[in-house]
Amino acid sequence: xxxxxxxxxEAPLGWLIFDHAERRNAVNLAMWEAIPExxxxxxxxxxxxxxxMRGAGDVAFVSGxxxxxxxxxxxxxxxxxxxxxxxxxxxxxxxxxxxxxxxAIHGFCVGGGMAIALAADLRYAADDAExxxxxxxxxxxxxAAGIEALVRLVGPSVAKDVFFSGxxxxxxxxxxxxxxxxxxxxxxxxxxxxxxxxxxxxxxPLTLHxxxxxxxxxxxxxxxxxxxxxxxxxAACFESDDYREGVRAFLExxxxxxxxx
Numbered sequence: 671x672x673x674x675x676x677x678x679x680e681a682p683l684g685w686l687i688f689d690h691a692e693r694r695n696a697v698n699l700a701m702w703e704a705i706p707e708x709x710x711x712x713x714x715x716x717x718x719x720x721x722x723m724r725g726a727g728d729v730a731f732v733s734g735x736x737x738x739x740x741x742x743x744x745x746x747x748x749x750x751x752x753x754x755x756x757x758x759x760x761x762x763x764x765x766x767x768x769x770x771x772x773x774a775i776h777g778f779c780v781g782g783g784m785a786i787a788l789a790a791d792l793r794y795a796a797d798d799a800e801x802x803x804x805x806x807x808x809x810x811x812x813x814a815a816g817i818e819a820l821v822r823l824v825g826p827s828v829a830k831d832v833f834f835s836g837x838x839x840x841x842x843x844x845x846x847x848x849x850x851x852x853x854x855x856x857x858x859x860x861x862x863x864x865x866x867x868x869x870x871x872x873x874x875p876l877t878l879h880x881x882x883x884x885x886x887x888x889x890x891x892x893x894x895x896x897x898x899x900x901x902x903x904x905a906a907c908f909e910s911d912d913y914r915e916g917v918r919a920f921l922e923x924x925x926x927x928x929x930x931x
Contacts, residue, residue: 673697673736675704676726677711682871683864684718684769688786689726694733697782699753702735705760713767716930719871719878721767722863723790724774725783728856731775731799732783737808754813757782761815764789765886768879770870774863775799776856780838788819791882793849794863795841796856801849802838822889824848874912875930880904 673690675697686708688695712721725731735757764771764786773790779801787793787801795801803820805812812833820829828847832839841853854862870878880903887895907913912928919926 673701675701675708677708679712679715679718681717682719683867684712684715684721686712686721686723687726688723688732688783690736691727691729693736693738694730694778695725695727695783696733696736697786698736698739699756702756702760706763709763709767713769718769719875719930720770720772720867722772722774722867723786724860724863725776728776730778730783731773732780732786733778734781734783734804750811757785758813758815761785761789768882769875770867770878770882772863772867774859775801775850776859780804785816785819788816788823792851792866794859794866795844795850795853796859797841797853798856799841799844799850799853800838801841801844802836803832804836806833807836872925872928874907874910874916874926874928876903876907876910876912880907 672692673696676685676687676689678685678687688697688701690696690698690701709721712718723731770792771790773787773793774795775787775793776796777798777800779787779795779799781803784801784803803812803816817829817833820832824832824847839847839849841850844850845853852862883903884900887897887900911931912926915928916926
């Protein structure tokens with residue numbers, strides 16, 4: 671089947687690559703199904719400190735879900751629910767990745783592609799990026815988790831604008847609306863994202879894991895937060911060899927060498 675989700679490791683970085691060039695990296699059902707396994711492999715690889723998502727080629731990050739499959743795989747309530755269950759597992763895997771997750775966005779970032787980008791902790795875009803969620807132009811019901819992710823990032827009013835209009839936002843507007851962290855010339859995108867990712871990778875992994883967990887829990891209603899998990903993640907930092915190494919390195923005025931333990 672055409673289209674694949676590839677993993678490349680260049681320690682300390684891991685790359686999650688959406689490769690379906692003939693359809694501008696549209697994600698088909700097999701690709702959605704592959705995402706949890708690919709993410710798990712990167713999460714389990716001790717050599718990987720930071721994960722970066724990107725699209726293959728120079729045309730698109732991800733142009734959306736593969737619409738050519740919709741009549742067969744997403745028509746009718748039962749089929750639509752099965753499809754949603756598959757994509758939910760994919761988004762859940764991305765959301766639960768313990769390591770920092772960055773998105774390097776160029777060209778088209780539409781529909782499911784924008785949902786994938788929203789799963790990242792940080793989003794960097796080339797100046798040719800175009801972001802949109804055209805659900806209203808297709809007549810499909812959009813899953814609540816995806817709407818919630820957008821609302822939390824940009825607020826209800828901007829989220830409604832994105833969904834109601836279905837229009838494409840150019841990179842500059844997406845940055846101004848809070849969808850992106852930074853926009854750079856297209857030729858500089860990979861180098862910029864790589865530099866950011868490598869800088870993050872130099873920091874203490876347990877602290878990064880803890881911050882991700884705490885931010886995720888704080889996004890929940892106060893009564894639903896896992897306060898024990900928060901406390902354990904913070905305690906693990908103070909009990910780690912990395913904490914002792916960080917203090918020693920500071921006192922000795924040298925760069926720390928963190929091991930993630």
